[in-house]
Amino acid sequence: AAWDLAFQTISIAVADPTFAKHQLLLIMREWYMKPDGQLPAYEWNFSDVNPPVHAWAAMQVYKIEKKQKGTGDIVFLKKIFQKLLINFTWWINRKDLNGNNIFEGGFLGLDNIGVFNRNFHFAGEMQLEQADGTSWMGTFALDMMDMAIEIALQDPSFEDTATKFFEHFVLISEALNEHRLWNDEDKFFYDVLVVKGSDPTPLRIQSIVGLTSLFAVSTIPNTVFEKLKDFDKRIEWFETYRKKNNKFWPNEERSDGAEMLLSLVRKDRLVYLLKRLLNEDEFLSPGGIRALSKKHEENPYSVTVDNVLYTIRYDPGDSTSDIYGGNSNWRGPVWMPINYLVIQSIRTYGEFYGESLKVECPTGSGNMMT
Template sequence: MVVSQAQSSEAPSPEHQRLAEAAQGHKPWRTWGPYLSERQWGTVREDDSPDGDAWESFSHDQARSRAYQWGEDGLAGISDDRQLLCFALALWNGKDPIIKERLFGLTNSEGNHGEDVKDYYYYLDSTPTHSYMRYLYKYPLNTFPYDDLVVTNKARSRHEPEYELIDTGIFDNNQYCDVEVEYAKADPEDLLIQITVHNRSDQTANLAVLPTLWFRNAWAQGGNAKPLIQAQPGQSGAASLHASHPDLGDFVLHCQGSDELVFTDNETNTEVVFQQPNQSPYTKCGINRYLVHGETAAVNPSKQGTKASAIYNLSIGANASSTIKLRLTRSTLESRDDSAYHAFDQILDRRKQDCDHYYAKVMPAGFNAEQKLVFRQAMAGMLWSKQFYNYDITPWLQQRGIDPLGSNNAQGFRNQQWHHMNNSDVISMPDKWEYPWYAAWDLAFHATTFAYVDPSFAKRQLSLMLSSQYLHPNGQIPAYEWNFGDVNPPVHAWATFNVYLTDASLHGQVDHQWLKESFHKLLINFTWWLNRKDANGNNVFQGGFLGLDNIGIFDRTESPEMGGSLEQADGTAWMALFAQAMVQISVELARKDETYREYPAKFMRHYLSIAHAMVNRNASESMWDEEDGFFYDVLRKSDGSSTRLKVRSMVGLIPLCAVYSFEQDVLETIPELGDLLPRLKEKFPVQHSLFHDVRFRGYANRHLMSVLDETNLRRVLKIMLDPAEFLGDYGIRSISKRHESEPYRFSHNQ
C-alpha cells in the first residue's frame, strides 16, 4: 500500500530541484555524502587470513595503524562517491590511550550476543542529496573503558544482558560532551562543516578536536599515482589543507582558527602490525602517536602527506559550547583566500530551512507531530547509512593465491565462484558498523523505503543487484560478502513493483523502461530458482537459512547430515510471492506492450503449482499440517521417506506474505490470463480446492491470490496472535513461546 503524501500547488522545494538537477546530469549533487563506513576492519574485504576469520584477521586495535585496501571508515565522516578523498572527525580527551577516530565495538567472539557497537552516536537529519546533514556523538571526558567492555562482555553468557557503555559509569555526573557535526552544501563540491562541542559536565572540559582529511590508499597495490595533501597558508595566515588527486582534482579544506596542522601518510605501520621494518617513517597512526605520546618524529615536518589533521585544542567551560567551522571546496582562485567563511552562517541556515521545507512536502498526509518526527528520524537513519562499497573479486582472489579461472583452486575458498563481480558503488547498508556490507534482500526492503523520498536512488539500488557486475551469469543474485553464494529470500521482484508503484503514485513518474529492464533480469533469476533450488522439480524449494539463521534445528545452509534434502516452507512461500510479483509486473507491462501478454498466465501457472505443492502435494508429505493448522519444513530423506519438522517458527508464518489482490479488469485486459483460470479449475478440480480460488470475486470484484483459504488463514492467524505462541509484548516472536515448555527434539534415526 502506498501512503499518500501532503499535496501542494507550490513550486518544488529547493531540495526537489537539486534532485532533479542530479537526475538530469546538470549538477552532481550526489557526489559527496556520508559514504564512509563506520567499520572497515573485521570485514571480508580486508581479511587476508588463511582460515577466513575476518574478525580476527583485522582488529579494531590494528585499524589505527594498518591501511585498508578496499574502503575507509571514520567518525561522522563523508567522502566522494568513489571514496578517493575522505573527511571525518577525531577526538582526544587527554586521557584515552588512543584518539577516537572510529567507533568501538566488540567482535563476534567478544560479545555475549555477537558483534556489538558500544559507542553512542545518532543520525539526526539528512536530505536525499545530503545538501544538509546532522550527526551526534557522545564523547566521554574520562578514560574510555575499552578493556572493561571486552572482558566483562566476554565473561557473560548468552542468557545475560549485554554490558553497555552506560553501565560502566563513564557518563555519571554528565562527564561527557555532545559533539554535533553538521554538513551543508553551498554547491555540489562546496561543503560547509560545522562542529559544535557541548560540554554537559559542571567542570571545564579540555579536549582536542581533529578534523581529518585523507586519501584512500589506492596506490599501494600499484597502478595508481600517489596523491598529496599539503599545507596552504591563507592571505591572513589562516591555514588550509590543499588536497591534490590525479583523478579527483584539487580540493581545499579551510581550517579557520586551528592551532596546528599535522601530516602523515595513510600507510601501514608494518613495524607495529607485522613486526617488519617500515617503508615510510610516516604511517597511518602517526597523528595518534604525535598527539597521545608526543612523538614529534611521527608526523612530517615538511607539512605534506596523504593524511592530515587540523588540531583544535579546546577548553570549554561548564555547560558551555564551542564551535569549529570548516569548508571543503574544489580548489579555485577564490578558494585560496579568506573569503571561504563569507555568508557561512546564512548558507547553513538556508540548508536547514531547505531540509525542513523538503520534509514538509514529502511527509505523509495526516501525520501528527510525533509521527512526523519518527518519519524524519527514520529517513535520516536510512540516508546516513549509505556507504561506498568496493570489492573487486578477481584481484582479491589473486592476492590470496587463488586463480579465479584455474582448475586447482583451493576447494571452498570464499567467493571464488563470483570472480565476475566488481562492486564499486554507493549502496545502502543494513548498518554501517554491525553489517557494513550489503545483503540483497535487506537492500530490497531499503529500496521500498527510499522510494518515498528518493525514487531515483531506490531504483538504482535494485538495478545494481541485477547488473552484470553483481548478478551471477547463472542468474543468482549475490547474498552478502561472507558468502555471495548463499541465498536470500527472493523479494527483489516484489520490491521492484513496490518501488515502481510508489514512484508513480507519489512522484508522478511512470518508469516503464526501468520496469521492463528489471523484468528481463528477474526472469533470469526466477529461472535460477526453478533450476537450482527445486531439487526434485516438484515446486517445493530449498534455499538455506534465508535470513532466518536462528530458528532451525540444524544449519539450513548445509545438506542434512542424514542425507536427503530440506524442503522449506518459507523458501517455497517466498517463491509464491516471487511468482505473484512477476504476475503483477507482467500485467503492468502488457497493458502497453502486447509482447508481455503471455507472461501473466505463465507466472500464474507457477504460482498455482507452488500453492498446491505447499498445501497438499501429498497429505502426508506436504508442508501444511492439517491437524496443527500450520506450515512446517519437511525433511525429505534419501530413502524416499519424509518427516515434518514440527518447529513452530517464523518459517510457518511466511506463507502469510504470499498474497496479491487484483482488479477484475486485469482478467478482461489480459484474456490469456482470464481464459487460464477456468481451464485449470476444470482440469484439476481437486488441486484448486485446497487453497483460495483465484476466480472468486471479493470486495469490489477483486480477485485474491493466496496459498491459504479463509479457513486456514484464520487457523494460522489464531496461532500467530496467541500470546502463548507468537504474539509478544514487542511484536511477533521468531519462535513460538510454547517451545519454552515444550522443546522440540529430533533424532535422525526416528
C-alpha cells in the same frame, strides 16, 4: 545482504525513488548477478541464498513513485523484469531438487531459525523440504505476475508472461498445500526432513518459517480482466481444465466487484494461522510478531539427526547459539522487515474479505476484528 538491500530500498524510495531504483537495478547487473541468474547473498559468502524478495521490492518502489508523481516508471519495470525472470529460472533449476515445486534454499536469511543449521549437508541421502522456501517462491511468482500485468496494460507483449506466472503460482500452491508441509494436527506449515528409506519427519517448530505462506497474496481487479482479454481467457481455461481433472486450485475467490483474490493459504487455514499469529502466548508480543513462538520457552523442540541431538527453544534476547556466529538471533526477537510483510499481507486479506472474515485479536480475548 541482498534481501536487506531490497527492504532498504522501500524506505529510500519515499525520499529518493530514483536512487532506490538504481540500487535494485545495480544488484541485477552482470558484475553482481551470475549469468545463470543467481544473486549474491552477502559479502562473506556470495554463493549462499537469500529469500527472493527483489520482485516485491521493485513493485513497492514502483508504486511509491507512481503515487508521488502520478505516473509509474514502466521502463524501470521492464528492465528489472528481464533480470528477475533469469533469477526466477535459477531458483526453479537449482533449488527444486525433485522438480516438484517444493523448494529448498538452506538458511534463507533466517540464520538460527532452524533446530539445526539449515545449510548443513548431512551424511547419507537426506533432504530438507522447506515451507518458507516454497512460500517465498509462491510470493515471487505472484510478484512477477503483478509486474507483468502492470507492464501488459501498456505493452500487450507481456500478457503471456503474466499468464505464465499465474500458472506457476498455481503449481507452487498445489505443492505447498497438497504435499506434506501442512500439518493437520497442529494446523501449521513445517519444514520436512526426508531421509531415504524412512518416513518423512516434520520439524514441528512454530516459527516465522510456517507463517511465510501468508506473504503470497494478491488481488486482480476486474478491470484487468476486461483489458487483458487473452489473460482472462487463459485463466478461465486453466481453471476449467484443472477442476475438470480434479486437480488442485488455489484460494481463488471473487469479491462482489469481481476482484480475484489469489493466496497460497485457503481461508480456513488462514484462520488457523491467524489464531497462532495473534496469540500472546505464541507469536504476538507487545513489540510485534516474534520470529519463534513463545510456546517453545516451556516446550523446546528436539530432534535426533545422524545420532546428534538438536534442540531449539524460545530465546528472546541475545543469541545463545553459535549458528552464523551467534550475532543474529531468530529464536524469539521481533524482526521489523518480516513484521512489515505480515502487516501488508493481513491488510490485503482484510481489504478483500472485509466484514466477512473476523478473528479474535488477541486470540482468546473475545475481541473480534476484521
